[in-house]
Amino acid sequence: MDKLICTKNQSSQSPQISLSTTSEEEVEDFCKRCNESELPENEYIFTFGYGNRKNYDLFLAYLQNYDIKYVIDVRKNPRAWTRRWYGDKIEEFCFSQNIEYISKIDLGNTSGTQKWMPPNKKKAKAALREVAEITQQGTVLLLCAEMNPDKCHRVDVAEKLAKLVSLPVKHLL
Template sequence: MSSPGFTKKKCILTFGYGNRKDYAKFLEYLRNFNVECVVDVRMVPRAWSRKWYGEQIKILCESNNIEYISKTALGNTSGKENWIPLNQEEADQALYEIAQLAQKGNILLLCAEMNPNRCHRKEVAHCLESLASLPVKHLE
């Protein structure tokens, strides 16, 4: 799954829960990559399943000693993979804050779309990669 030593270096991860019925893969990634903070980049942290609501993810993360942050400013108004934030100034501020967090430990950007190539989080991660000078790994 990952190259030896990858989890030892700081990185920016991305994950989309898609239609997953449980947290198994999500928790596996959180543990395997030593994630310290999950950053929810959905404009509205809700899902077809209440399991993936922001408040439920926060409870899950905190029970595993992982910080959860919702950054709705990093959400997407385009409805497609190209990222168009609602307010660019707020998005820029959120990117700066998350880049600072990424310097302290591994972060995971969470969104709904399972395929990173069809999700705006890929563009968000690219911006963070430049700001934080850290590698990005998209998890499926």
């Protein structure tokens, strides 16, 4: 698939995909459902975990459909099993889509579980304030490795951020 184009709409009920691997047909189905529903614009803090996905197709669909302007990487170490999901590669990809990639290692997790324990609480608070300011400039997506939000610290990060900026959180699966 060369380039996936999904149009942006305005609604409160957004389609979601929850799959460990995503086929081209599933991405196209997601886009079709997006076009049939209306999506909110800049009214959420989005989160996404790439898990074991082998390409950017679904990630790109979400970025386009939700008009994401900033991808905030909340991994303590922006590395992955596959080079595609290293911070520098995601940054290159985001740049090619006119989206800003920002690595916030201070929002990473040291607990080894979904309970968020930042490397340094003082730096984590400062990083949260910085991300809160970024949300005023455009829609953000918090990125982490764990696909299932119920097992990922990004839920705690997103909830703390949501309190700062008074926006609801939507976890993209």
